[in-house]
Amino acid sequence: MSIYLDNSATTRQHEEVTNLMCRLMREDYGNPSSLHHMGLAAERHVKQARRSLARAVGCRAEEIVFTSCGTESDNLAIRGIAEARRRAGRRLVTTAIEHPAVLETFAALENEGYETCIVGVDKEGFVDPDRLAEAVDEETTLISVMHVNNEVGSIQPLAAVAEKKKNALLHSDCVQSLGKLPIPTEVLDLASFSAHKIHGPKGMGALYKAGSLHIIPQQTGGGQEKGLRSGTENVPGIAGFGLAASMAAESMDERCTQIAAMRDYLRRGILDEIPDVRINTPDHDAVCCILNVSFLGTRGEVILHTLEQQGIYVSTGSACSSHAKTRGSHVLRAMGLSGEAIEGAIRFSLSAYNTKEDIEQTVDALKKAVHRFRHLGGFR
Ligand code: PLP
Numbered sequence: 001m002s003i004y005l006d007n008s009a010t011t012r013q014h015e016e017v018t019n020l021m022c023r024l025m026r027e028d029y030g031n032p033s034s035l036h037h038m039g040l041a042a043e044r045h046v047k048q049a050r051r052s053l054a055r056a057v058g059c060r061a062e063e064i065v066f067t068s069c070g071t072e073s074d075n076l077a078i079r080g081i082a083e084a085r086r087r088a089g090r091r092l093v094t095t096a097i098e099h100p101a102v103l104e105t106f107a108a109l110e111n112e113g114y115e116t117c118i119v120g121v122d123k124e125g126f127v128d129p130d131r132l133a134e135a136v137d138e139e140t141t142l143i144s145v146m147h148v149n150n151e152v153g154s155i156q157p158l159a160a161v162a163e164k165k166k167n168a169l170l171h172s173d174c175v176q177s178l179g180k181l182p183i184p185t186e187v188l189d190l191a192s193f194s195a196h197k198i199h200g201p202k203g204m205g206a207l208y209k210a211g212s213l214h215i216i217p218q219q220t221g222g223g224q225e226k227g228l229r230s231g232t233e234n235v236p237g238i239a240g241f242g243l244a245a246s247m248a249a250e251s252m253d254e255r256c257t258q259i260a261a262m263r264d265y266l267r268r269g270i271l272d273e274i275p276d277v278r279i280n281t282p283d284h285d286a287v288c289c290i291l292n293v294s295f296l297g298t299r300g301e302v303i304l305h306t307l308e309q310q311g312i313y314v315s316t317g318s319a320c321s322s323h324a325k326t327r328g329s330h331v332l333r334a335m336g337l338s339g340e341a342i343e344g345a346i347r348f349s350l351s352a353y354n355t356k357e358d359i360e361q362t363v364d365a366l367k368k369a370v371h372r373f374r375h376l377g378g379f380r
Contacts, residue, residue: 002311003358007197008150008176008290008349009315014199017244021201021236032233033222042235049242056178056249057193057208059185065207065228066238070175070194071101072218073207074144076229077171077190078105080215081142082114088167089139091115095127095156096334097149101192102173103330106144124282125154125335133164140168147177147184147191151331151347153281153290155181162187169213179248180256180287189213195237199351200244204237255352260288262350262359267291269363274370278341280332291348292332294341295366298373303346306369312362315347 004012024045030038032046047061054061067073082092094106096118103118110116117135121127127145136143143165145156155177162170169189177183179198183191185208195204209215209228221230270277270293280292295303300316307314316329328342337345348362 002313003354003362004313005348005350005354005358005362006313006315007351008347010196010202011199011351012353013196013201013240014244014247016247017200017240020243021240024236024239028235030235032235033224042233045235045239045242046233049238049245052242052246053193053206056245057183057185057191059183059208059210063208063210065209065225066233066241067205067207067229068203068234069205070099070173070192070197071205072229073192073194073205074099074101074171074173075105076207076215076218077192077209078102078142078144079109079218080228081169081171081190082109083216084214085141085169089141091117091137091140092142092144093117093119093132093135093140093168094144095132095146096120097125097127097151097154097331098144098146099150099173099175102144102146121154121334123336125149125152125280125331126282126285127156127161129157129160129164132161136164136166136168138167140166142171143168144171144173146173146175148174148181148287148290149331150176151290151329152292152335153286155285155287158184159187174208176287176290178245179252180289183208185210190215195241195244198244198248201237201240204234204241206241256288259350259352259354262354262356263289263291263348265356266348266350266359266362267293269359270366273363273367278337280335280337280341280345289350291350293346293348294332294337295344295346295370295373296340298344298370300343300345302373303344303366303369306372307362307365310361310365312365314362315349316345 030042032043050061106116119132171190174191175194189210191208193206196202217228276296278294332342
């Protein structure tokens with residue numbers, strides 16, 4: 001039996017979601033654009049999913065645009081606004097701890113002639129709204145600040161950021177907060193989501209776009225999703241996302257309390273059993289499921305592979321950063337951690353599927369792995 005503690009990278013798809021998707025693939029496989037009854041049936045599934053996701057997000061169904069992933073949603077929001085408001089200004093502001101889906105899009109826009117500003121964070125991984133406000137001028141058209149950081153779990157002060165946004169629109173990457181926190185749509189103009197982080201299918205995302213806000217589509221074609229995301233709808237994926245979103249919204253508070261209790265049990269176990277560790281997840285305003293810890297004097301990657309041999313799956317940072325050009329987490333670097341702390345960092349990310357026994361076995365395996373590394377040095 002494996003112990004899966006890498007739920008911020010991706011989650012196990014709920015059985016109910018898989019069953020629904022399989023049924024749609026086998027039986028209700030119509031194209032929502034077709035005029036016959038199979039097309040209408042497919043369209044009904046898309047409508048139902050849009051309503052379910054809107055309910056989970058706290059917006060109107062018409063404000064949801066389905067996309068192929070969280071990355072596409074970030075791209076569509078950022079490029080869509082930057083291009084739509086080019087005449088009003090060319091300045092775009094974000095933070096140093098965003099996912100590459102945001103940071104790389106900003107870098108590409110900088111190369112295309114936009115002026116981008118990346119604001120730093122404090123040592124706990126929070127952006128300071130006042131510091132951010134200094135970067136925002138009258139020509140700034142977009143501010144992009146993630147809701148929950150995917151590596152350390154810090155929850156960003158979006159309401160305070162929104163108060164200082166001047167003429168800019170506020171986009172938030174809410175990929176890690178959906179199903180764990182209420183989405184503050186009342187202060188957001190755009191928000192990005194991904195299905196596979198909430199026990200839904202991979203390759204499915206969505207963008208919340210407030211009211212009649214105009215954005216430039218990044219994909220042209222048959223005009224699906226009100227012209228904002230052309231391409232035949234991934235009906236099984238959309239329906240699976242809708243179901244996963246309803247399940248995530250259902251008893252969210254209870255589930256998060258249970259996950260937070262496991263996360264705290266893990267933190268306690270590590271602190272009690274293993275010397276010389278640094279907890280990188282803040283002890284306030286942090287999401288329920290993430291615990292980032294540096295085992296000083298070790299290499300996170302080696303600890304990860306040692307745990308893997310016992311069927312325990314963790315991460316050294318975000319899954320995407322393992323493909324990055326630079327070594328070490330850009331988030332931990334932005335928080336000012338030492339090279340040693342960055343090198344020894346492990347991210348544990350939990351779900352409601354984790355049990356107390358999972359945590360106990362993990363602490364036990366970690367204790368041995370860290371001890372062995374510190375006494376024998378690097379080994380594999
Ligand atoms: N944004 C954040 C904060 C993420 O954690 C991720 C996934 O790791 C993404 C965006 C990208 O989502 P997707 O994998 O659906 O493209």
